Amino acid sequence: MLSKKCKYAIHALVYLAGRYQQGPVHIQEIADHQHIPKKFLEAILLELRNAKILNSKKGKGGGYYLYKKPEEVNLIEIIRLMDGAIAMLPCVSLNYYEPCEECRDEKTCGIRDSFIGVRDETLKVLKESNLAKILKREKALGRK
Amino acid sequence: MLSKKCKYAIHALVYLAGRYQQGPVHIQEIADHQHIPKKFLEAILLELRNAKILNSKKGKGGGYYLYKKPEEVNLIEIIRLMDGAIAMLPCVSLNYYEPCEECRDEKTCGIRDSFIGVRDETLKVLKESNLAKILKREKALGRK
DNA sequence: AATATGTCTATAGATTTTATAGATTTTAAA
DNA sequence: TTTAAAATCTATAAAATCTATAGACATATT
Numbered sequence: 265m266l267s268k269k270c271k272y273a274i275h276a277l278v279y280l281a282g283r284y285q286q287g288p289v290h291i292q293e294i295a296d297h298q299h300i301p302k303k304f305l306e307a308i309l310l311e312l313r314n315a316k317i318l319n320s321k322k323g324k325g326g327g328y329y330l331y332k333k334p335e336e337v338n339l340i341e342i343i344r345l346m347d348g349a350i351a352m353l354p355c356v357s358l359n360y361y362e363p364c365e366e367c368r369d370e371k372t373c374g375i376r377d378s379f380i381g382v383r384d385e386t387l388k389v390l391k392e393s394n395l396a397k398i399l400k401r402e403k404a405l406g407r408k
Numbered sequence: 409m410l411s412k413k414c415k416y417a418i419h420a421l422v423y424l425a426g427r428y429q430q431g432p433v434h435i436q437e438i439a440d441h442q443h444i445p446k447k448f449l450e451a452i453l454l455e456l457r458n459a460k461i462l463n464s465k466k467g468k469g470g471g472y473y474l475y476k477k478p479e480e481v482n483l484i485e486i487i488r489l490m491d492g493a494i495a496m497l498p499c500v501s502l503n504y505y506e507p508c509e510e511c512r513d514e515k516t517c518g519i520r521d522s523f524i525g526v527r528d529e530t531l532k533v534l535k536e537s538n539l540a541k542i543l544k545r546e547k548a549l550g551r552k
Numbered sequence: 553a554a555t556a557t558g559t560c561t562a563t564a565g566a567t568t569t570t571a572t573a574g575a576t577t578t579t580a581a582a
Numbered sequence: 583t584t585t586a587a588a589a590t591c592t593a594t595a596a597a598a599t600c601t602a603t604a605g606a607c608a609t610a611t612t
Contacts, residue, residue: 265492265493265495265496265497265498266496266497267568267569267570268510268569268570269569269570271497271508271510272510274519275510275519278518278519288588290587290588290589291588291589292588298510299509299510299512300510301570301571301572302572303571303572303573304570304571304572306589306590307571309589310589310590310591313589320588320589320590321578321579321588321589322577322578322579322580322587322588322589322590323577323578323579323580323581323586323587323588323589324578324579324580324581324585324586324587324588325579325580325581325587325588326578326579326580326587326588326589327588327589328589339522348409349409351409352409352410353409353410353415354409364415365443366412366415366416366419366442366443366444368443371549372546372549372550373546373549374422374541374542374543374544374545374546374547374549375418375419375422375542377545378483378533378534378536378537378542381533382529382530382533382534385526385529385530385532385533386526386529386530388529389522389525389526389529390522390526392522393522397518398518398519398522399518400518401518401521402516402517402518403518405515405516405517405518406516411599411600411601412600412601413600413601432557434556434557434558435557435558436557445601445602445603446603447602447603447604448601448602448603450558450559451602453558454558454559454560457558464557464558464559465557465558465610466556466557466558466559466608466609466610466611467555467556467557467558467608467609467610467611467612468555468556468557468610468611468612469556469557469610469611469612470556470557470558470609470610470611471557471558472558
C-alpha cells in the first residue's frame with residue numbers, strides 16, 4: 265500500500281500539473297483543495313522540490329510550481345521518492361536493493377523469480393502513468 | 409514491501425511443501441532451518457492453519473503439515489492472508505476495498521486506472537506462483 | 553504418569569507513519 | 583523602509599504497525 269505521504273504527493277502534483285506554467289501556487293491552496301494537512305504537505309513539497317520535480321518562489325506572491333513537464337513526471341519517480349522501493353522484496357529491487365535476511369542463498373531462492381516478474385510488470389504500468397495522462401483522464405471523467 | 413511475517417510464512421510453506429505427505433514437521437525444525445524466531449512462527453503457522461492451508465497434530469510426534477496440495481497454494485493467498493491487500497491503493501483492492509480518504513470523488517479520479525492496471529498485472533504473476541512451482545525452481549537452482 | 557508438542561493470551565519493544573508547533577528567512581509590495 | 587505573505591528549517595509528539603517474547607494451558611503419545 266502506498267503511504268498517505270505518497271498519495272498526498274501524487275494529488276498535489278496532479279493539482280500543480282493542472283496549473284502548469286501559470287505561476288506559483290501557494291501551499292495553503294493545494295492543502296485546501298486536496299484536503300491535505302498543511303504542515304505535512306510542506307514537507308512533501310520540499311522533498312519534491314529537492315528532487316527538482318517542483319520549484320518554489322518565496323515571499324509574497326510565491327508558492328510552488330511544476331518544474332518538469334507534466335509528461336516527464338511518472339508515478340515511478342514519485343513513489344520511489346516518497347515510499348522507496350517499488351518491488352515487494354528488497355532483494356529484487358532495482359533502486360533499493362538489499363539482501364533478504366531471511367534468505368540463506370539468493371542464487372538458489374525459488375521465490376525471487378515471481379517477484380522479479382511482479383516488479384517488471386508493475387514498472388511497465390507505472391512508467392506509462394505520467395501527470396499529463398492522469399490529468400487528461402481526470403478531465404475526461406469530470407465532463408461526464 | 410512484504411512484511412517479515414509474510415516472508416516467514418512463504419519460507420515456512422515452501423519448506424513444508426518439500427515435506428508434503430511425509431507426516432507432521434514440528435515448529436522448532438522449521439524455525440531452525442528457515443531462521444525464523446520460533447514464537448513468531450507459532451503465530452504464523454496458527455493463522456495458516458485457521459485458513460486451512462496447513463493442518464496440525466498435537467502432542468508427541470506432532471507438528472504442522474501442508475493440508476492443501478502444493479499446486480493449490482499460490483502467493484496471492486499467502487500474501488493476502490499475512491499482509492492484506494495486494495493493490496497499492498485501498499480503493500482498487502478486490503478483497504480489501506476501502507474508499508480513499510484523500511479522494512473527493514472516486515468516479516472522477518484519474519489515478520485509480522493506473523493502479524488497477526498494476527493490481528491486475530500483479531495478480532496475474534502471483535496467481536501462477538504456487539508452492540509446487542517455487543519448490544521445483546528451488547530444486548533446479550540448487551543442483552547447479 | 554511423563555513428556556513433547558501445539559494453542560492461547562498478554563504484553564512489550566522497536567520502528568515507521570502521520571501530524572503539529574514555532575522560529576527563521578526571503579520576497580514583494582505598500 | 584516597513585509590513586505582510588509566503589516558503590524553510592528544526593524539533594517533537596502522537597498514533598499506528600510490526601516484530602518478538604513470555605508463560606500458562608490443552609492435547610496426544612508413549
